[in-house]
Amino acid sequence: MTSGAPIGILGAGAFGGALAVALAARGPVTLWGRDLRPGQRALPRLRDVDLPPAVTTTDRIEDALDAIVLLALPAQALSGFLSQHAALLDGRALVACAKGIDLNSGLGPVEVIAAACPNATPAVLTGPSFAHDIARGLPTALTLACADEAQAIALQAALSTPVLRVYRTTDVIGAELGGALKNVIAIAAGAAIGAGFGDSARAAIITRGFAEMTRLAVSRGARADTLTGLSGLGDLVLTCTSEGSRNFRFGLALGAGEPFDPAITVEGVATASAAAALARAEGLDLPITAAVSDLCQGRATIQTALAALLARPLKEE
Numbered sequence: 128m129t130s131g132a133p134i135g136i137l138g139a140g141a142f143g144g145a146l147a148v149a150l151a152a153r154g155p156v157t158l159w160g161r162d163l164r165p166g167q168r169a170l171p172r173l174r175d176v177d178l179p180p181a182v183t184t185t186d187r188i189e190d191a192l193d194a195i196v197l198l199a200l201p202a203q204a205l206s207g208f209l210s211q212h213a214a215l216l217d218g219r220a221l222v223a224c225a226k227g228i229d230l231n232s233g234l235g236p237v238e239v240i241a242a243a244c245p246n247a248t249p250a251v252l253t254g255p256s257f258a259h260d261i262a263r264g265l266p267t268a269l270t271l272a273c274a275d276e277a278q279a280i281a282l283q284a285a286l287s288t289p290v291l292r293v294y295r296t297t298d299v300i301g302a303e304l305g306g307a308l309k310n311v312i313a314i315a316a317g318a319a320i321g322a323g324f325g326d327s328a329r330a331a332i333i334t335r336g337f338a339e340m341t342r343l344a345v346s347r348g349a350r351a352d353t354l355t356g357l358s359g360l361g362d363l364v365l366t367c368t369s370e371g372s373r374n375f376r377f378g379l380a381l382g383a384g385e386p387f388d389p390a391i392t393v394e395g396v397a398t399a400s401a402a403a404a405l406a407r408a409e410g411l412d413l414p415i416t417a418a419v420s421d422l423c424q425g426r427a428t429i430q431t432a433l434a435a436l437l438a439r440p441l442k443e444e
């Protein structure tokens with residue numbers, strides 16, 4: 128894996144497209160999408176962005192199997208996709224770009240890769256980064272997590288550009304749970320704002336939500352300091368405070384009692400249920416996560432969820 132080596136990206140949605148634009152600054156990129164036409168230069172999920180000449184588009188996965196393969200698919204699609212294409216993908220360096228917990232298995236993206244492709248070297252790219260910012264060339268810092276440190280160093284170098292600054296860690300569980308759980312808390316933050324509860328309530332949700340993220344992640348084997356990094360606190364702050372976030376916007380609509388376009392990817396909905404199940408299995412109390420899961424599944428209203436949170440016994444911070 129040399130600097131400037133070709134990169135394949137599977138998934139031509141907002142994030143796959145944005146990464147293709149950014150990584151084209153350092154070498155050839157092949158972008159595969161299930162609906163892509165060969166030669167297509169504009170992506171429906173990434174408006175106003177034309178792919179640079181270094182990006183080749185294809186509808187044949189075989190064309191995108193380069194030394195590094197980024198999997199820019201939603202978390203709930205990853206397992207089925209990998210199983211379907213395991214024969215082509217196993218044995219490669221596979222970098223998941225998804226932020227979520229698989230609802231069926233309770234696994235994060237790296238474990239999902241390992242289950243479907245046991246001979247692959249799995250990693251995850253996460254951290255605070257809106258696709259529309261990356262595609263515009265705005266400065267962005269990400270976290271690359273891989274259990275194999277030498278591979279983490281190689282991937283860090285291969286995926287960094289002058290404006291895309293990639294940090295690395297071997298704490299895979301911490302990095303991927305930070306990215307997954309911040310989406311759940313962002314729905315809660317959006318719902319609080321949408322319901323008119325105000326910025327003070329949002330600050331409480333961010334802070335207590337961060338405590339929940341850390342509790343679950345540490346219980347699953349993460350290092351607590353990973354949660355204070357880009358992939359945890361960094362992404363939590365971004366997603367809970369910007370209408371650029373789909374999870375936050377979904378929460379806004381939920382809180383305001385308004386409809387939300389079901390075609391938009393909102394990772395926090397499935398992940399809230401998956402995280403609530405993990406918490407039950409671990410014997411942990413994650414009240415905000417449980418409230419988001421209940422809200423999303425129609426088991427609670429915004430008013431009953433708030434009442435339940437406020438009625439909890441007083442405790443030490």
Ligand SMILES: NC(=O)C1=CN([C@@H]2O[C@H](COP(=O)(O)OP(=O)(O)OC[C@H]3O[C@@H](n4cnc5c(N)ncnc54)[C@H](O)[C@@H]3O)[C@@H](O)[C@H]2O)C=CC1
Pocket residue numbers: 138139140141142143160161162172199200201202204207208224225226227256257258259391392394
């Ligand atoms: N959009 C953003 O700003 C960022 C997104 N991410 C993460 O990237 C992941 C992907 O999100 P986006 O690209 O934004 O979503 P998106 O909704 O824009 O695109 C998803 C793409 O995956 C494709 N897809 C879905 N299921 C598939 C399947 N079974 N087989 C093949 N292709 C399939 C869709 O056709 C679509 O092109 C999510 O986990 C998200 O959290 C991470 C950082 C930033």
Ligand SMILES: O=C(CO)COP(=O)(O)O
Pocket residue numbers: 226254255256257258310313362365366371372373374375392393394
């Ligand atoms: O993960 C993201 C930014 O880091 C994108 O957030 P949304 O999926 O909520 O749009």
